[in-house]
Amino acid sequence: MPSPPTWFERAMEHEFPDLRIRWSPSAACWQVEQRVGRAAFDPVPLRDTPEDDRWIRAKDGYALVMEITPRPEFKCYDCGFWLTAPHCQTKEVRCDYCLNHRRLDGRHWAGWWPFTEALLTHLRKTDPRRTDYVELSHRHDEANRRLLEARRRKADADSEALWLDNYNQITETEQVGYTRRVFGETN
Numbered sequence: 001m002p003s004p005p006t007w008f009e010r011a012m013e014h015e016f017p018d019l020r021i022r023w024s025p026s027a028a029c030w031q032v033e034q035r036v037g038r039a040a041f042d043p044v045p046l047r048d049t050p051e052d053d054r055w056i057r058a059k060d061g062y063a064l065v066m067e068i069t070p071r072p073e074f075k076c077y078d079c080g081f082w083l084t085a086p087h088c089q090t091k092e093v094r095c096d097y098c099l100n101h102r103r104l105d106g107r108h109w110a111g112w113w114p115f116t117e118a119l120l121t122h123l124r125k126t127d128p129r130r131t132d133y134v135e136l137s138h139r140h141d142e143a144n145r146r147l148l149e150a151r152r153r154k155a156d157a158d159s160e161a162l163w164l165d166n167y168n169q170i171t172e173t174e175q176v177g178y179t180r181r182v183f184g185e186t187n
Helices: 006-015 053-058 096-100 117-126 131-165
Strands: 019-024 028-037 062-068 073-075 081-083 091-094 109-110
Touching: 006 019, 006 117, 019 062, 028 053, 053 062, 062 117
Parallel strands: none
Antiparallel strands: 019 028, 028 062, 073 081, 091 109
């Protein structure tokens, strides 16, 4: 079973304690997984089938973050043709065969990240527990609080205006209007 470089594994353990790297024999790639909870169920042995990565993650309480292939190529999920993933960036990759001949969408998000400092930087940027995302979350919470406060003030103002418009009916106050006398009229 292949393994990532030792320095990379140590850096991952030190910086990302909730992440693990596991080789997947069925997908022939490394899978970066994040702990999301306890095991969902007790392990049950599989009978005469290759290990399913989804089952392993569910059994251990992990979720898939990304897959790292040994090469910068991957198979199209629809037709199986080999496509080239962009180096050290995640972009949309299109399968021309699926788009032109099979009338399928043929678009996939892909990126090839070798075990380098660039991958660690990418994981830092996408880690939801980093301060950038926490700050972004606080800004969104503050914007939502201001929006709800503005809506509450508008509702209060609308209900007060409605109450003032209908004050006489609510308090059952008789209204007496001004009548003017027109010349030439007799009572």
